[in-house]
Amino acid sequence: SQKIEQNSEALNIQEGKTATLTCNYTNYSPAYLQWYRQDPGRGPVFLLLIRENEKEKRKERLKVTFDTTLKQSLFHITASQPADSATYLCALEGSGNTGKLIFGQGTTLQVKP
Amino acid sequence: GAVVSQHPSWVICKSGTSVKIECRSLDFQATTMFWYRQFPKQSLMLMATSNEGSKATYEQGVEKDKFLINHASLTLSTLTVTSAHPEDSSFYICSAETGYSNQPQHFGDGTRLSIL
Numbered sequence: 001s002q003k004i005e006q007n008s009e010a011l012n013i014q015e016g017k018t019a020t021l022t023c024n025y026t027n028y029s030p031a032y033l034q035w036y037r038q039d040p041g042r043g044p045v046f047l048l049l050i051r052e053n054e055k056e057k058r059k060e061r062l063k064v065t066f067d068t069t070l071k072q073s074l075f076h077i078t079a080s081q082p083a084d085s086a087t088y089l090c091a092l093e094g095s096g097n098t099g100k101l102i103f104g105q106g107t108t109l110q111v112k113p
Numbered sequence: 114g115a116v117v118s119q120h121p122s123w124v125i126c127k128s129g130t131s132v133k134i135e136c137r138s139l140d141f142q143a144t145t146m147f148w149y150r151q152f153p154k155q156s157l158m159l160m161a162t163s164n165e166g167s168k169a170t171y172e173q174g175v176e177k178d179k180f181l182i183n184h185a186s187l188t189l190s191t192l193t194v195t196s197a198h199p200e201d202s203s204f205y206i207c208s209a210e211t212g213y214s215n216q217p218q219h220f221g222d223g224t225r226l227s228i229l
Contacts, residue, residue, distance in 0.1 A: 042222050042223065044157070044206075044220045046220075051215060099218075100147070103156045
């Protein structure tokens, strides 16, 4: 069955450092992958979408890579700030071109000042 | 742009009550809306896909008679939890998409449902 795995352990880093979050998937060949940010008690907020033919995508301090051979996406936040503390979810397109997304369990990032 | 409004943001009610949650796309027409449920420290689990003017498609294990979905217009979908019980307590989140391929979903801020 399709499976998405994110590091369930919280990631604690110092302000100013680069945070790197991992999303691995199996039994799957998605056309695109998305990353969302979720704050406690709030709905997810879209950050970046990367397509299968794109290796890397950037938006301000964010960078996403997509390796379809390794079946892995890495999400980087450079020059991290305490305000970046949140849970980050990766999501893959479900099979069948229905628009459905399958979410990973999320990784909680804590940036300490 | 692409704002999704969800109402109410939280509700507490007695067991046996039916609760309706609204999801509105404020500045775009949403051909498809999705309803998710999220338990504490877990990820979003898709409950159903709602297309305007047609019956919702429910995910395996989701009771369609328990969770009634109506998508009467391109900007409004509703989820009604019928005869709610404490085990239905959860965080319910809707999302909407424009219908163009490879576009992100836009999420509401969720509804915290607590059944006593």
